[in-house]
Amino acid sequence: MRIGTDDLLDIATGAAFLGTGGGGDPYVGWLLAMNAIEQHGMPTVVEVDALDDDAQVITIAMLGVPTVLGEKAACGDDVDLAVKRLEQRLGRAADALIGIEIGGVNSLLPVMAAARLGLPLIDADGMGRAFPELQMTTFNVGGVSSTPLAVVDDHLTSLVIDADDAKSAEDLVRVASVQLGCSVVLSSYPMSGSDVKRTAVRGTLTLARDLGRTLARGRREGDPVQMLVDYLHTTPYYNHCRILFDGKVRDIRRETKLGFSIGHCELAALDGSDSMMEIAFQNEHLIARQDGQVKALVPDLICLVDRETGEPIPVDGLKYGQRLKVIATSAAPIMRTPDSLAVFGPQAFGLDEPFVPLEDICD
């Protein structure tokens, strides 16, 4: 895959959708990537199968409260230092970068990092969406250790962490991120090329780009939401897809707690009925209930888009009175296995409802 600067805005738009409400503002990622590319040139994007099995791959991402990620974006030196500290700990230089998630700012932060560091970027990630916690990746489900990892803040304070398991690492990174101002750069999940081949969700940069392209064309040609849904049906992961609800935001509660943006949003139907939909989130949308009945839940994707333009609306962009459509899609099959559901299924978020694939939920 070759990407040009024209593609970056499409990736940002696609990543806003795949961010399912969280992941930080991808427009910030776009600014960071464009700036890095102006100085260092466009990085090479490689497919998973092109990797050497013993290549040293590491992830690069921002972690924190989505609202703060946009206010305290990575400056570049923090990205360089995070990679350097992890390489020091590994005693080995990185051969390639991979995104931890394709949703939100973390879709394009790896483009920025790859440009700055002159490293190839892999067209894949560890979830094919966004999730709030570090252990919630297919890498972890596949037995790749999240540590050693490096965390760097905007003052270039750095931490290098080694932990037994990804949840312990998450707990530690989270309290550190709160202490460091709720926005940090993170380089983690050092893995081999064969680990990537075994565990990554493939082709997601391309998917995000094509998703963004589809929305852009839809806005020019009319009915972007329907074009988006039609496109999703053709994808390998998001092919089970439906518009769950067409409504107006009538209540929104959000609080920044334990380093997350936690709350829920209520939509009233626009069809004149009394129907309502409630969506709960922890950075990302977790579950959509219509009149008390579950319509979609993690790890399937629940996305809110402007009902006219199809623009994805993140949790921190929700406002009273907005007119939105709720779109749900299936997650990649690798995300719906029992092992995966144990790490990022509904119960991992404290929900009581068992996971049911979107396509098996009756109207």
Add this chain to the structure above:
Amino acid sequence: MRIGTDDLLDIATGAAFLGTGGGGDPYVGWLLAMNAIEQHGMPTVVEVDALDDDAQVITIAMLGVPTVLGEKAACGDDVDLAVKRLEQRLGRAADALIGIEIGGVNSLLPVMAAARLGLPLIDADGMGRAFPELQMTTFNVGGVSSTPLAVVDDHLTSLVIDADDAKSAEDLVRVASVQLGCSVVLSSYPMSGSDVKRTAVRGTLTLARDLGRTLARGRREGDPVQMLVDYLHTTPYYNHCRILFDGKVRDIRRETKLGFSIGHCELAALDGSDSMMEIAFQNEHLIARQDGQVKALVPDLICLVDRETGEPIPVDGLKYGQRLKVIATSAAPIMRTPDSLAVFGPQAFGLDEPFVPLEDICD
């Protein structure tokens, strides 16, 4: 200075006094040191002046809530790993260890570490007492960086931190220590031999030992508290010394908050008067007020001892009805400079009262 196993219990007793209520139970440090010495032999103790100017010196300590330090003591592997991680980050092996504080468990933890690692231990520390926070050292006052530092917990989870200043490092280590269960091993303040010569409080292992010896002799010969005071008058640092109060514990409030043991204790006079003394603490005793009038305050030492046996009573050993004497002594002159007071004087603990040396406070 040569120390033998007989000396270790004396050091533990002396360190309990110099811990001024905090620093964790030195008996735990004694057990750890004895165990390490049985397996690895007695370490060499060297004087500050014997150090090469360019020797690589590092500190080793436990950090956390004093009560928890006694319950979750260092296992040894954590000590080894903390030193190893710091050495990896420095790219250089340590030539010698130094204590960060001489109060409490951290008086003897470096003996344990020196025995395990086969490194010489320096007869000095960074405060000549105990303090609750990482930045509160003469090393920091003298411009030595507290980082890079390594933190290790009982599951051998490790963090290596680089920060701009010792207070930022403290804030980060503190939230990490709470997340890791309120008791961690810490290797920090990498410095040169000449840094040690310039900034350390010298001879404090010897002082702690002699203080413990004096108490032991006092218990055999009678009037240990008076013998202790007589001995302190002969020391280079603690020579301003007085018994502030003779009383009975009538109230004690303690809470574990933000990773510290915070509270205060009230003593009623035993001389039949209505007089009372209140002592506030954050791990260590901070200020003693008699009937509302300040009698001693940090960084001078405020110590509670059993009025009969002279046994130092730590904050977490305080109980209603205990009969105690309150002894205050001067801190080392290097601890009372304006630069030092800015880092660990009364205002650094949120107290309003300005520092007045013990010897200048009128009865």
